[in-house]
Amino acid sequence: MKKIEKAKKFLKENLDLFQCPICQEPFQSVDGNSLVCEEGHNFNISKKGTVHFLTKGVSNEYDTEMLSSRFRIAQAGLFNIMLDEIMEHIEEKNGTTIDIGSGEGSQLDYLSSLGLEGKQIGFDISKDAIALAGSHFTDAFWCVADLAHSPFASKQTDTLLNIFSPSNYQEFKRMLRPNGTLLKIVPDKDYLIELRNVLYRDREEKQSYSNELVVAKFQEHFPESQIYTIRYTFPLTLENYQDLVKMTPLSWGASEEALKYAVAHPLKEITIHVCLLVGKMPG
Ligand SMILES: [Zn+2]
Secondary structure, rough: HHHHHHHHHHEEEEEEEEEEEOOOOOEEEEEEOOEEEEEHHHHEEEEEEEEOOOOOOOOOEEEEHHHHHHHHHHOOOOOHHHHHHHHHHOOOOEEEEEEOOOOHHHHHHHHHHOOOOOEEEEEEOOOOHHHHHHOOOOOOEEEEOOOOOOEOOOOOOEEEEOOOOOHHHHHHHHEEEEEEEEEEEOOOOOOOOHHHHHHHHOOOHOOOOOOOHHEEEEEHHHOOOOEEEEEEEEEOHHHHHHHHHHHHHHHHHHHHHHHHHHHHHOOOOEEOOOOOEOOOOOO
């Protein structure tokens, strides 16, 4: 089946997962290649089967080169051990899973390869990221959206993934079903530490990182939450390393000199050190 036909079929069968991001009313139908709400707002379904729910342009820092680097290093397995752990905490493997800030789609695709079934939706505010996801991965439905103007209906989601991506807790709680689960990944203090030490070798104050405030905010919204630490080192090929330097937001703040030094001194391994925060909605 063509990607657009597959997306149309998914949307027709799952209209109740969505709401119009303009008026918050339910969607009524898939009409031709458009998704149409009860007020008549309509959103085009692209040839790749993706839907663009943004009502105005949004700029973001991720360019296609960065996204391609992230795609390659994710395919190389940088995040696999972390995602294996996430998979353990997905209770409804046949339910509805939405990846909030899916980026170029690798993480949802890997979970699917581990046996995640059910309805899978990846969304990101970056249209370049969703274009990449839509061209590589066909198991999930991909859309461009902004959490502040959400295209997702209330109480329809079993599992929300929020991996290295900003949160909107009010929105998450609205979207989750009773007993639904929010799985959030935040960096911990030694995340990419080897790279930080190189890129910030002239700026010691930027070498350390604390996730204390982010964790506290999560706990405020999900007081019964559980916290797990995931830590491992990943061996890097030269190509992996070059991609890592390109994809990481850390390199934005590095001086030109430090960046040159980093390129000339490739790392052989990198530490992944993150917190997995697990929040449950009341039943
Ligand atoms: Zn509408």
